[in-house]
Amino acid sequence: MDSGYLYASGFGDAEHVALKDAKKQLALNLISVIEVNEKSSIVKTSHGVDTSFSQDSSIHSLPIEIPHLEVLSHECGEKGCEYRYRLSKKTWQKQVEHDLTVSYQTAAIKLKNLNNNWRGVKDYFHAEELMTKSAVQLDVLGILDSDAAQSYRAQHLQISETMNAKREMLSISFVASNDAFSHQIHELLSRHAFASNHGGISVYIKTKSQQGRQGKDFVAKQSIQLKVFDSNSSHMVTQKVITVLGKSQASSAAAKHAAEQKIIKKLTNKSIYSVLI
Structure with missing residues (x-):
């Protein structure tokens, strides 16, 4: 094989499926990340203590943009086709x-x-x-x-x-409306690295909850509104509204709590910028 090329094979019932598979394999071979999750548990029984241990691993490639692959050959059979490709380094x-x-x-x-x-x-x-x-x-x-x-x-x-x-130049102030959940969100967002009591940007937090029934379920619709202002201006530059539903068969309070946890998860898993845009 010519050392000036990278080679890969892909499988599928159509060429575009095989191409996607080949690019995936090429990316995995070049740059990949292995994640290992370990779990252990100890259970007391009448016979003593049982200990269990499990380990799950997964491998995935980092996001790589791979250009056009040149088809070298392909063979098709009952289980699909195999395409062989190469890419000029x-x-x-x-x-x-x-x-x-x-x-x-x-x-x-x-x-x-x-x-x-x-x-x-x-x-x-x-x-x-x-x-x-x-x-x-x-x-x-x-x-x-x-x-x-x-x-x-x-x-x-x-x-x-x-x-x-x-x-170090950028700073954001968070201001909560007068309700418990708004203050909870304020506390969460104020942990961000850009948070400041005197920010160049002000974010006003307002939450709203509606409750009802859906069959046997209690349902809560929870919304959070984030209004963004430049601190030296009274004009709003952008706003973001996030709305989720929470359900519970136990009570309306449990449904509301479920909805609030969904909001918190959304805000926790994103950067402050992706939250606001």
């Missing part, structure tokens, strides 16, 4: 280098004139998204051509240091 390297150059230039522009306002927050998180994506692309480039990756690593480090410095 040089072709992929050129694409990755182009994408990195554009990402670093864009991130640098976003960070250059950053202000402590809503636009500044948007620019910062746009730059952060670009850098997260670039980190994976940089790993790919390191596999394709380690020497070429060195100069890009220097750029990546420089922009990352700029981001850390600019991060």
Whole structure:
């Protein structure tokens, strides 16, 4: 096989299915993450203590954009088709280098004139998204051509240091309306790194709950409204409304609690920017 190419096989009942499978296998072979979850339990019985241990592992690839694959051959049988592909390392390297150059230039522009306002927050998180994506692309480039990756690593480090410095400029104040759940959300969001008592951005939190019945179930509709203002302006720059349903056969209070937990989970698993946009 030509060392200037990467090779992969894909299986499926159609060519587009096989292509997707081949790209998945190629990504797994290049850059993959193994996650291991361990669980142990101790149960007391009349005969003593029983201890059990289990371990689950999974492997997945990081998000890699793989360009066009060239079909070398294919064979089809009763169980589907196998397609064999190859990808030019040089072709992929050129694409990755182009994408990195554009990402670093864009991130640098976003960070250059950053202000402590809503636009500044948007620019910062746009730059952060670009850098997260670039980190994976940089790993790919390191596999394709380690020497070429060195100069890009220097750029990546420089922009990352700029981001850390600019991060200190941004601040968000959270203000809750006069209800218990709003104050609970206020406490949750105020743990964020950007939280400040005197932020350049103010986020007003208001919650609303409606309760009813659906057959045998108690149902609660819980909404949270987040209004965002630049602190030096009375004009709202954006707002976000999140609405969920909670159900319980026990009581309306249990349904309301279930809905509130869904809201909390949504806010906990996202960055403050993805919550507000």
